[in-house]
Amino acid sequence: KNQVEQSPQSLIILEGKNCTLQCNYTVSPFSNLRWYKQDTGRGPVSLTIMTFSENTKSNGRYTATLDADTKQSSLHITASQLSDSASYICVVSAYNTDKLIFGTGTRLQVFP
Amino acid sequence: DAGITQSPRHKVTETGTPVTLRCHQTENHRYMYWYRQDPGHGLRLIHYSYGVKDTDKGEVSDGYSVSRSKTEDFLLTLESATSSQTSVYFCAISEYGAGGNNEQFFGPGTRLTVL
Numbered sequence: 001k002n003q004v005e006q007s008p009q010s011l012i013i014l015e016g017k018n019c020t021l022q023c024n025y026t027v028s029p030f031s032n033l034r035w036y037k038q039d040t041g042r043g044p045v046s047l048t049i050m051t052f053s054e055n056t057k058s059n060g061r062y063t064a065t066l067d068a069d070t071k072q073s074s075l076h077i078t079a080s081q082l083s084d085s086a087s088y089i090c091v092v093s094a095y096n097t098d099k100l101i102f103g104t105g106t107r108l109q110v111f112p
Numbered sequence: 113d114a115g116i117t118q119s120p121r122h123k124v125t126e127t128g129t130p131v132t133l134r135c136h137q138t139e140n141h142r143y144m145y146w147y148r149q150d151p152g153h154g155l156r157l158i159h160y161s162y163g164v165k166d167t168d169k170g171e172v173s174d175g176y177s178v179s180r181s182k183t184e185d186f187l188l189t190l191e192s193a194t195s196s197q198t199s200v201y202f203c204a205i206s207e208y209g210a211g212g213n214n215e216q217f218f219g220p221g222t223r224l225t226v227l
Contacts, residue, residue, distance in 0.1 A: 049213050
């Protein structure tokens with residue numbers, strides 16, 4: 001069964017610190033992996049999309065990595081800010097499908 | 113929110129009543145999606161559309177129907193609402209579907225409560 005699992009479920013860090021969120025998937029055949037940020041009460045917003053041939057992609061202070069062999073991805077946030085407080089969702093697409101498979105997200109809270 | 117609006121944004125209804133949620137886009141994207149988001153679950157696909165009058169079921173389609181008579185509008189109907197359909201509903205759009213580097217943009221969501 002195609003699944004996406006994220007860890008940790010929740011995370012608390014202090015402003016200015018770095019953190020890394022994890023995503024493991026069993027989706028096959030793999031097409032792409034996305035990371036979304038979802039602020040409370042808002043829709044998800046795309047941070048990065050990586051295909052099979054990409055193993056790292058950055059968007060400002062957000063850097064995503066992908067290991068297609070081990071089916072793992074991580075999202076690294078550098079120098080966290082209060083505005084980084086949100087849920088971060090890992091999403092995987094299988095090849096030749098119009099559907100996305102969503103993880104349950106990691107809830108990040110950044111405190112001053 | 114990438115030219116996507118959802119209406120209503122909030123709705124409270126009673127069990128057994130019909131409910132229609134509307135998604136409207138100004139991007140002229142071909143693909144439109146309806147998801148629901150519940151605590152402890154990732155977003156789950158209800159139905160999607162790959163063109164005018166072309167729709168297909170997602171993983172949680174029971175109790176829902178959709179229609180797309182124009183490129184810009186995608187309607188989600190709960191024929192007879194149940195308490196299990198209390199959720200936050202998100203519409204999303206994509207120009208070329210879910211493959212490759214194709215972005216999927218999400219609307220602001222509709223919070224539906226069925227009493």
